[in-house]
Amino acid sequence: MDTNPALPGRSLAGPRTVYNTDHEMFRDQVRRFFERHIVPHHRQWERDGIVPRSVWLEAGAAGLLCPMLSEEYGGAGADFGYSAIIIEEIARTNCTGPGFPLHSDIVVPYIADLATEQRKRDWLPGMARGEIIGAIAMTEPGMGSDLKAMRTTARREGDEYVINGSKTFISNGQLADLVIVCAKTDPSAGRKGISLICVPAGTPGFTKGRNLEKIGLHAQDTSELFFEDVRVPVGNLLGEENRGFSYLIRNLPQERLVIAVRAAMGMEVMLEKTVDYAKERQAFGQPVIDFQHNRFKLADAKAQATMFRVFADHCLALHLRGELTVELAATAKLLGAELQNRLFDDFLQIHGGYGYMAEYEIGRAWADARVGRIYGGSSEIMREIIGRTL
Numbered sequence: 001m002d003t004n005p006a007l008p009g010r011s012l013a014g015p016r017t018v019y020n021t022d023h024e025m026f027r028d029q030v031r032r033f034f035e036r037h038i039v040p041h042h043r044q045w046e047r048d049g050i051v052p053r054s055v056w057l058e059a060g061a062a063g064l065l066c067p068m069l070s071e072e073y074g075g076a077g078a079d080f081g082y083s084a085i086i087i088e089e090i091a092r093t094n095c096t097g098p099g100f101p102l103h104s105d106i107v108v109p110y111i112a113d114l115a116t117e118q119r120k121r122d123w124l125p126g127m128a129r130g131e132i133i134g135a136i137a138m139t140e141p142g143m144g145s146d147l148k149a150m151r152t153t154a155r156r157e158g159d160e161y162v163i164n165g166s167k168t169f170i171s172n173g174q175l176a177d178l179v180i181v182c183a184k185t186d187p188s189a190g191r192k193g194i195s196l197i198c199v200p201a202g203t204p205g206f207t208k209g210r211n212l213e214k215i216g217l218h219a220q221d222t223s224e225l226f227f228e229d230v231r232v233p234v235g236n237l238l239g240e241e242n243r244g245f246s247y248l249i250r251n252l253p254q255e256r257l258v259i260a261v262r263a264a265m266g267m268e269v270m271l272e273k274t275v276d277y278a279k280e281r282q283a284f285g286q287p288v289i290d291f292q293h294n295r296f297k298l299a300d301a302k303a304q305a306t307m308f309r310v311f312a313d314h315c316l317a318l319h320l321r322g323e324l325t326v327e328l329a330a331t332a333k334l335l336g337a338e339l340q341n342r343l344f345d346d347f348l349q350i351h352g353g354y355g356y357m358a359e360y361e362i363g364r365a366w367a368d369a370r371v372g373r374i375y376g377g378s379s380e381i382m383r384e385i386i387g388r389t390l
Helices: 021-048 053-061 080-093 100-114 117-129 187-193 244-280 292-320 326-356 361-373 379-387
Strands: 134-137 153-157 160-171 178-184 194-200 206-211 222-233
Touching (some): 021 053, 021 080, 080 244, 080 292, 100 117, 100 178, 100 194, 100 244, 134 160, 160 178, 178 187, 194 222, 244 326, 244 361, 292 326
Parallel strands (some): 134 178
Antiparallel strands (some): 153 178, 160 222, 206 222
16 A cells, blocks of 8 residues: 555545644654553453553543643643544554543533533543543433433432433443433423433442443443432533433534544554455465455455545544534444445455454454444434435
8 A cells, every 4th residue: 555544644545634743743642652551451451341440540641531621620722633633543553442532522521511610620630630430321221312212310309310210331331430311300301301410420329230241342341320319419410401412412423523533544544454464365376465356345445445534534624613513423423434344344354264363453343343333323313314404
């Protein structure tokens, strides 16, 4: 291949203009951190099913958590480009265990934008240091992407909310010290009755179920959460009561861009690794890449990954200017997740039997990528969002 996507500032489409010099200096810092603190240990974390809390503290000390958070609360006051670089380094190394993007780019913004000043000071500095790990609890058993079917309730009694219900598929669920719980404060109002309420770990009645066994993302803790007469102060409400759905809709474009950014880098890196393998692997007396079928498959993959890189960087640039729409974010998430899964399947096939072995990176990346078509809103939901604009 004539370009090396692993090099800072470059992609299959050539030099990238979405990042500036400061961004690329930060990338060097992030890359050194991953090579030292993450990559050597990640296979063991996959066997353990969880990332040690010490890694979160190291990431906080290195400035890798909450880069967009205001300096007043312990962040760097940076733009989303710094978060995107962390996401890309996760994809480059295929070290999917540390749930840094969920914590920094999905959970923390809700608190920074909507919490009371006292709660911001209680929680955000610890979240920037990695002492308080965040999660958000939306999905329930049998609910899927249908938020109006949510059954978890939060009933106000005086100066407290009393929460009852259960959640499932919650990333960072085992490690979480603070969970944003989506609950019905007005069960009769459907989506218009949802509120967002923060529940600290250790609150009586709040229990964590088992660490769920997944087909991929083995190092990332994913849990069931249970709430039985959990009482929290009214001050733990984020924003206004019954406006939770509108807050979720407002923040979902950034969550979907996170998935698209990861997909773009993942495709480039795995394409490069597959090309290298196909050049080295011999079959029937010649390198695998010399078979026209394989060479054409890789050529198509390069063309498609290049096309998506240009679009993903365009969406990233729009988001940095505050101009990314719900529809474009859904488009990026849909295209990125679908294309990544299709290409990874082709890459695994080119590896043959070795592609099915966990010791080869493509097999693990293939399994890890599959959830991209489900979380952050399934591909079907993305099509529905786009379809409404036709």
